[in-house]
Amino acid sequence: MSHDIFEITREPIDKLGLEKRLLTGGAGAIVTFDGVVRDNTRGRRVVSLQYEAYEPMAVKEMRRIGDEIRERWPDVERVGIIHRFGPLEISESSVVIVVTSPHRRVAFEACRYAIDRLKQTVPIWKKEIFEDGEEWVEGQAPEIVQ
Amino acid sequence: MNTDKIKINVLLFGACREVAGAGELNCDLAAPADVAGAWNEIKTRFPNLEKFGRSALFAVNEEHSQKDRPLEDGDTLAVFPPVSGG
Numbered sequence: 380m381s382h383d384i385f386e387i388t389r390e391p392i393d394k395l396g397l398e399k400r401l402l403t404g405g406a407g408a409i410v411t412f413d414g415v416v417r418d419n420t421r422g423r424r425v426v427s428l429q430y431e432a433y434e435p436m437a438v439k440e441m442r443r444i445g446d447e448i449r450e451r452w453p454d455v456e457r458v459g460i461i462h463r464f465g466p467l468e469i470s471e472s473s474v475v476i477v478v479t480s481p482h483r484r485v486a487f488e489a490c491r492y493a494i495d496r497l498k499q500t501v502p503i504w505k506k507e508i509f510e511d512g513e514e515w516v517e518g519q520a521p522e523i524v525q
Numbered sequence: 526m527n528t529d530k531i532k533i534n535v536l537l538f539g540a541c542r543e544v545a546g547a548g549e550l551n552c553d554l555a556a557p558a559d560v561a562g563a564w565n566e567i568k569t570r571f572p573n574l575e576k577f578g579r580s581a582l583f584a585v586n587e588e589h590s591q592k593d594r595p596l597e598d599g600d601t602l603a604v605f606p607p608v609s610g611g
Binding site for chain 1: 538540608
């Protein structure tokens with residue numbers, strides 16, 4: 380729907396601003412997923428992350444997730460997804476997903492679906508920067524696509 | 526018609542971009558062309574990409590695509606490893 384929000388940005392994500400932009404009178408629940416940069420992976424200390432995005436396609440794929448959510452949960456009021464790219468420090472948000480609905484269950488389910496699906500279909504890649512090197516994170520090979 | 530050539534734009538992302546040392550290139554292909562043929566041509570130019578032979582994913586004009594997807598003149602083909610956003 381036209382009031383949903385799908386964005387890719389180099390700037391820090393304004394989580395409260397996104398919630399505010401999506402909040403309507405009909406909403407009884409806002410569920411927000413905030414994905415943040417963790418300081419370790421498989422026992423190795425992570426210094427920072429570097430995200431790369433195929434920007435126009437990433438926005439299209441996010442919009443597609445919004446469409447899928449509306450098919451599965453017609454009660455959803457609003458969907459918002461903002462993914463950041465470029466260099467990110469520990470504890471910074473890489474992705475924020477907000478779903479609003481009249482009642483909580485739908486918002487919880489749809490928000491979880493959105494992040495799971497994003498990790499399968501949205502063309503964004505991350506590289507972990509360690510103290511002594513760097514490594515692209517291997518995504519899972521999908522059966523998903525299409 | 527089989528002697529016709531098409532030109533496509535190729536975008537590489539993530540580890541594919543880094544291994545190739547290039548993010549964007551043009552590619553001439555004999556028509557009729559598809560993603561599999563283009564991928565072979567790209568790997569000929571950048572043999573290091575061979576290591577993504579099985580895992581590479583493709584998008585044509587910003588839509589996820591399979592290897593048998595036909596290509597037309599002016600198409601944009603993106604090649605990338607499985608996504609790892611979030």
